[in-house]
Amino acid sequence: MQLAVWTYEGPPHVGAMRVATAMKGVHFLLHAPQGDTYADLLFTMIERRRERPPVTYTTFAARDLGSDTAELFKTAAREAYQRFAPELLLVGASCTAELIQDDPGGIAAALGLPIPVVPLELSAYQRKENWGAAHTFYKIVRACCPATVPLRSERSRPRCNLLGPTALGFRHRDDVMELTRLLDRLGVDVEVVAPLGASPHDLARLAQADFNVVMYPEIADSVARWLGKTFAQPCLSAPLGVIATREFCQRVAQMSGADADSVIDDASCRLPWYSRSVDSTYLTKKQVFVFGDASHAIAAARIATAELGFEVIGLGTYSREFAREVREAAAGYGVEALITDDHLLVEERIGALQPELVLGTQMERHIAKRLGLPCAVISAPVHVQDYPARYSPQMGFEGANVLFDTWVHPLMMGLEEHLLAMFRDDFEFADGRGPSHLGAAASPTVVEAPAAAPTPPPAAAESPAAAESDAPRWTEEAERELKKIPFFVRGKARRNTERFAREFGRTPITLETLYDAKAHFQA
Numbered sequence: 001m002q003l004a005v006w007t008y009e010g011p012p013h014v015g016a017m018r019v020a021t022a023m024k025g026v027h028f029l030l031h032a033p034q035g036d037t038y039a040d041l042l043f044t045m046i047e048r049r050r051e052r053p054p055v056t057y058t059t060f061a062a063r064d065l066g067s068d069t070a071e072l073f074k075t076a077a078r079e080a081y082q083r084f085a086p087e088l089l090l091v092g093a094s095c096t097a098e099l100i101q102d103d104p105g106g107i108a109a110a111l112g113l114p115i116p117v118v119p120l121e122l123s124a125y126q127r128k129e130n131w132g133a134a135h136t137f138y139k140i141v142r143a144c145c146p147a148t149v150p151l152r153s154e155r156s157r158p159r160c161n162l163l164g165p166t167a168l169g170f171r172h173r174d175d176v177m178e179l180t181r182l183l184d185r186l187g188v189d190v191e192v193v194a195p196l197g198a199s200p201h202d203l204a205r206l207a208q209a210d211f212n213v214v215m216y217p218e219i220a221d222s223v224a225r226w227l228g229k230t231f232a233q234p235c236l237s238a239p240l241g242v243i244a245t246r247e248f249c250q251r252v253a254q255m256s257g258a259d260a261d262s263v264i265d266d267a268s269c270r271l272p273w274y275s276r277s278v279d280s281t282y283l284t285k286k287q288v289f290v291f292g293d294a295s296h297a298i299a300a301a302r303i304a305t306a307e308l309g310f311e312v313i314g315l316g317t318y319s320r321e322f323a324r325e326v327r328e329a330a331a332g333y334g335v336e337a338l339i340t341d342d343h344l345l346v347e348e349r350i351g352a353l354q355p356e357l358v359l360g361t362q363m364e365r366h367i368a369k370r371l372g373l374p375c376a377v378i379s380a381p382v383h384v385q386d387y388p389a390r391y392s393p394q395m396g397f398e399g400a401n402v403l404f405d406t407w408v409h410p411l412m413m414g415l416e417e418h419l420l421a422m423f424r425d426d427f428e429f430a431d432g433r434g435p436s437h438l439g440a441a442a443s444p445t446v447v448e449a450p451a452a453a454p455t456p457p458p459a460a461a462e463s464p465a466a467a468e469s470d471a472p473r474w475t476e477e478a479e480r481e482l483k484k485i486p487f488f489v490r491g492k493a494r495r496n497t498e499r500f501a502r503e504f505g506r507t508p509i510t511l512e513t514l515y516d517a518k519a520h521f522q523a
């Protein structure tokens with residue numbers, strides 16, 4: 001086991017909590033030590049939920065370990081049932097509780113509660129949060145949805161299920177709204193959305209749908225496969241980006257008999273024209289590094305290249321279960337996939353590649369800020385700002401508009417720097433200062449203490465000042481030449497030249513070094 005100050009995914013019981021919290025009528029009894037109640041804060045502080053999650057912790061302390069912790073569990077189970085009156089009780093153990101081997105499933109079953117009790121095997125030492133959510137969703141569906149093919153009631157419009165949205169998901173709530181609207185325009189009704197907003201009773205209706213839409217494969221893949229096998233329900237992937245949304249409309253229209261063209265020619269879909277428009281074309285071939293959960297990372301790479309004209313120079317994921325899919329996608333861009341849950345390796349790769357834009361998680365946002373690079377968040381893990389008050393989906397046509405705004409604006413804001421160049425003799429607009437929207441970290445002369453960032457371990461925390469101390473010296477003539485390079489590529493030219501100078505031992509940096517470095521990186 002590796003200790004880390006920051007992880008991409010929590011332990012599997014946090015995944016189980018995301019499913020329990022998303023649903024109605026479900027309560028989760030978690031055998032866990034004192035301290036595990038921290039997980040409540042993820043939902044109340046980060047997601048800004050009004051209620052705390054429907055979780056009862058046994059919260060055993062060190063002194064309890066010498067006595068009967070199983071009795072503690074029984075008492076907590078009876079009290080949780082009486083107090084919350086759930087329709088279904090989930091039972092499981094967190095990492096430490098797993099070690100004391102109390103068998104929560106067996107104990108709860110022996111209590112003879114008059115509701116379904118679903119035991120979770122959370123494998124805390126091998127698995128992580130998304131796996132925990134997928135396992136929990138699958139177990140609840142298997143407990144609540146009979147495996148016999150039902151008689152489907154007569155209806156005029158086809159129906160589908162939306163699978164995968166949970167509590168604490170990245171824009172899940174808004175993605176559900178966007179897809180529901182899109183499906184309605186395509187003549188399809190939504191039968192069940194699950195887990196988000198579904199009760200155990202609702203899950204019995206999953207078999208009534210004609211097909212399933214897997215919104216988040218990391219969470220819903222195993223359920224969709226079981227539904228497909230048991231009820232012969234075809235399965236569609238949810239659409240991220242304009243191209244994927246158009247493909248999605250075509251496939252849905254084939255099933256519903258609706259006119260896909262009128263939906264596809266949606267005037268509110270602005271991404272294609274915006275990305276071709278005169279003020280955006282200078283973004284073409286911008287080099288991007290993409291990292292996130294597998295489905296968002298793969299989709300983001302496709303949108304970046306096919307819809308915005310960017311070039312993907314790095315692609316990776318922390319979702320080890322979907323490593324094969326990400327490797328295949330990366331091969332299509334001619335890059336080697338980075339499959340890791342070690343943020344220090346991700347930082348190292350970004351530092352080496354020096355992309356012009358990072359599309360990542362909150363972790364990459366912190367990394368990019370430290371390195372002075374523009375960044376947009378495309379995937380969990382999330383931060384409080386990823387729950388905006390406004391409607392802000394990622395999927396469908398409106399989702400594509402949101403993606404354009406959030407990915408392109410960090411780059412376009414660099415245009416403001418021409419003002420800095422015009423006023424560079426003014427003391428407030430010194431040319432050595434970095435792009436204002438990237439904060440002080442972008443400036444080689446100012447050291448920033450990251451505000452809400454987790455404290456990075458010393459090895460990873462090379463500050464701009466530390467980087468500065470071993471930066472090669474520039475001759476005056478080379479500095480003057482550097483300043484002739486347009487502001488929006490000057491930072492990159494400086495970094496590349498210094499990298500070249502370090503690699504080939506060319507110090508101080510002269511005019512000749514500057515041009516040799518240019519030739520080297522263009523080769």
Ligand code: SF4
Pocket residue numbers: 011032033035036094095096097
């Ligand atoms: S049981 Fe696991 S999640 Fe809970 S405090 Fe211990 S290590 Fe952390």
